[in-house]
Amino acid sequence: MLTDNFGRRFYYLRLSITDVCNFKCNYCLPDGYQCDQPRDFMSLDEIKRLTSAFAGLGTEKIRITGGEPALRKDLPEIIATCKQTPGIKKVAITSNGFKLPEHLPQWLNAGIDAINISIDSLDPRQFLAITGHNKLDTILKGIDMALADGRPTVKVNTVLMREYSGSDIQSYLDWLKDTPVTLRFIELMQTGDNQKFFDAQHVQGSRIKQNLILDGWLPVIQDKAAGPAQEFYHPDYQGRIGLIMPYSKDFCDNCNRLRVSSSAKLHLCLFGENGLSLREQLQCDDIEPIQAKILSLLGDKKAAHFLHDKLTGGTKHLAMLGG
Numbered sequence: 001m002l003t004d005n006f007g008r009r010f011y012y013l014r015l016s017i018t019d020v021c022n023f024k025c026n027y028c029l030p031d032g033y034q035c036d037q038p039r040d041f042m043s044l045d046e047i048k049r050l051t052s053a054f055a056g057l058g059t060e061k062i063r064i065t066g067g068e069p070a071l072r073k074d075l076p077e078i079i080a081t082c083k084q085t086p087g088i089k090k091v092a093i094t095s096n097g098f099k100l101p102e103h104l105p106q107w108l109n110a111g112i113d114a115i116n117i118s119i120d121s122l123d124p125r126q127f128l129a130i131t132g133h134n135k136l137d138t139i140l141k142g143i144d145m146a147l148a149d150g151r152p153t154v155k156v157n158t159v160l161m162r163e164y165s166g167s168d169i170q171s172y173l174d175w176l177k178d179t180p181v182t183l184r185f186i187e188l189m190q191t192g193d194n195q196k197f198f199d200a201q202h203v204q205g206s207r208i209k210q211n212l213i214l215d216g217w218l219p220v221i222q223d224k225a226a227g228p229a230q231e232f233y234h235p236d237y238q239g240r241i242g243l244i245m246p247y248s249k250d251f252c253d254n255c256n257r258l259r260v261s262s263s264a265k266l267h268l269c270l271f272g273e274n275g276l277s278l279r280e281q282l283q284c285d286d287i288e289p290i291q292a293k294i295l296s297l298l299g300d301k302k303a304a305h306f307l308h309d310k311l312t313g314g315t316k317h318l319a320m321l322g323g
Contacts, residue, residue: 002298016261019261021067023098027161047078049290059087063091063116066322070095079110093116104142104146118156160202180238190312206248264279271312
């Protein structure tokens with residue numbers, strides 16, 4: 001079992017398969033993707049060995065992230081590889097959903113269990129202003145298709161920003177009345193490239209939590225392999241609300257996830273200083289050296305991030321690791 005020096009167990013791997021993204025979200029890549037390093041992404045064989053190694057160490061859930069993972073043409077094969085790995089119980093994906101109606105059937109056939117789609121506004125004009133793309137209607141159509149299919153759980157991610165989120169919260173609540181998705185409000189996080197934007201736009205999720213409780217929303221008991229969101233339900237709503245609040249007290253106490261970048265580097269924290277390469281160990285089918293390397297590196301995991309001190313480590317922007 002993957003356990004760190006603080007007794008935290010790691011059931012959950014966030015696996016980035018590319019750092020390329022085709023959106024220009026103002027909180028992440030406002031100038032679009034910049035190719036400033038070799039694009040030597042893990043092959044399907046390397047991904048297969050990596051997932052087998054983690055599964056053998058107790059990992060039960062894999063979330064495929066980017067950048068935008070759908071930009072890899074072999075994404076269905078990657079999903080199927082993860083899903084067919086003994087010990088892996090759940091395979092999820094986080095995507096901007098730019099061609100969701102087109103991609104969804106392939107993902108479902110490959111065995112995807114859960115889909116997270118980023119929608120930072122339900123107003124088409126505001127969505128365009130945030131992302132640089134007029135894709136909201138396409139994304140919502142894809143979500144309706146996923147809900148109609150019934151197999152994957154569906155979550156929607158929205159980043160809280162002072163300039164945009166205030167007027168949107170009520171529209172999200174109205175949408176959740178009849179839409180059985182989990183909407184997760186995510187606090188804007190400071191990264192190496194966005195300090196000025198962060199200072200102007202950061203909103204504390206704790207204020208929304210207080211309002212939800214006052215309005216009768218009740219906490220959901222989370223599974224051991226769940227992500228960091230605090231989730232709430234309301235008897236009058238089909239949908240749920242989650243809050244991801246990395247600046248809240250004790251946020252890191254129950255950390256249960258590790259990250260591997262598209263270039264095969266283990267990241268012990270989203271805001272750690274450097275990724276730790278697993279590339280050499282991924283070149284043969286023997287997973288024991290991979291597992292030994294992971295276990296040896298896990299001893300360096302810190303008790304918490306240092307975001308409160310404005311220390312963002314090596315994370316220039318969230319597309320590097322998919323959040």
